[in-house]
Amino acid sequence: MVARRRSATGRTRWATLGVTATVRRAEMSDEAVIYEVSEGVATLTLNRPERMNAWNASLDQAMSASLAAARDDDAVRAIIVTGAGRAFCAGADLGGGADTFAGREDSDAGSNFAQLWPYEVPKPVIAAINGPAVGIGMTYPMLCDVRIAAETAKLGFVFTRRGMMPELAAHTIVQRVAGFSNAAHLLMSGRIVTGAEAAELGIVSKAVPKETLLDTARAMASEYRYAAPVSVAVTKRLLWEGMHTGVSAMRDREDEVFSWIGNQADAREGVLSFLEKRDPDWKLSAARDLPEGFA
Template identity: 35%
Template sequence: MDILTHKENGILTISFNRPEKKNAITQAMYQAMADALRAAENDTAVRAILLTGKPEIFTAGNDLEDFMKNAGGLANPDAVPPVYQFMRALNEAEKPVIAAVSGAAVGIGTTLLMHCDLIYLADNARLSMPFTQLGLCPEFASSMIFQQIVGYQRAAEKLMLGEAFSAQEAYDMGFVNKVLPLDELLPYAQQVATKLVTLPAASIRVTKRLMKANRPAAVSDKMLEENQHFSVMLNAPEAKEAFMAFFQKRKPDFSQFH
């Protein structure tokens, strides 16, 4: 199973489990996570949700071969691809969502953190949003949410250059709650989840709803806007050059494009 789910003591843990592919995410994996999140919303036994990966890697982002096979669905306004089902379920989750991240969190691996409530990183974590390096643009409202969290200049640096940044830098810019030694990460995140489980579920739900009250409509609109640009750019020459370079294991040449 590329996605593992485990429910115990009020905590639903959803884990990436494809280490041989660096936890690269396929559409089937997105579907499994979307289904798990939706089921959790209707399960009174679940009071907190924990997302995690492997000690050496959270996720390398989209599985590019699988992504390109299914890219047509991204441009279809009538389709709801699994990736959108997952991100919508994550953004609309009423129960608290905690992320425990170690190793690399590439592309959507960083984007999805913006839709979590609490984020804990191991000291070996490296975050990146290399969309411009692939001839693409930010996704799932990250152009809006990230700058709200860290400020315009810091967001511009990370989104425009697309370079990886460390766990400590993520903490210093206010993006994450805490950085911990690798062996302490999961126990700490589980401890926080346990604290949330013991609190009144209604109080947690209402608190989260109030905090995000002004966000849902704006996030949905921004997701749609980014998706429109993303879909166009996915079929543009720059992206084709970037993906071809990736598969050919060479550096892309964007000098011919203006």
């Protein structure tokens, strides 16, 4: 269910940064997700353009598999999620008609694949919202660390307009990033906003012209190659824990991990590379070398 783009150019080495730059190219696939790695960035493209990338079980499983592949690949420093065609994701596939949302209490019990969400991956995940994003097409990118959108993209948490309610922790995340009042209006009314309006509300970090969206996302993702992978992973985990952690508890948590990370090879390398005015050569892996309790 995941189409991986084959290497046509081989591999080049960013020796001083410890990044393997692999370019994989292929024709558009009929698989649910296209997975491409280039210069330390994995791009995961939702690939049901004929259905505006509407979410179904196949896409759900393919996204988890793709995130796991990026998580386990030390050559990947950051991840971009975007959509094929004119849409990011038009929400749940409504092929089931009136019963689309029925029977969910049984569907989870019968699932036999390992679900993985963007916030669980120990690497930065950037949602590049290229077009319409509604329902789970909005709550899923809210689980990413950073969101950017095309200025004219139509975005909405439309659940209440379908007789449903928002999910994927939207009740917590949206009010944290946009404030309670903005979250209340967006989630309860189900109103549609443009990417530009979403940026004003804080739902996305920035809105850019659609033709520059992926370049903007790639430029943002490329910045992580200068940061130590384990330091990034630990920082991401603490940021998400901060959604439900008080100040004193977070200080205790930081102190514990700060002591551990200060004794690691990358802490020494970070200081030495700065003093010697060279790029760092990071050694630790975000897939294998996280402190206890972070794996």
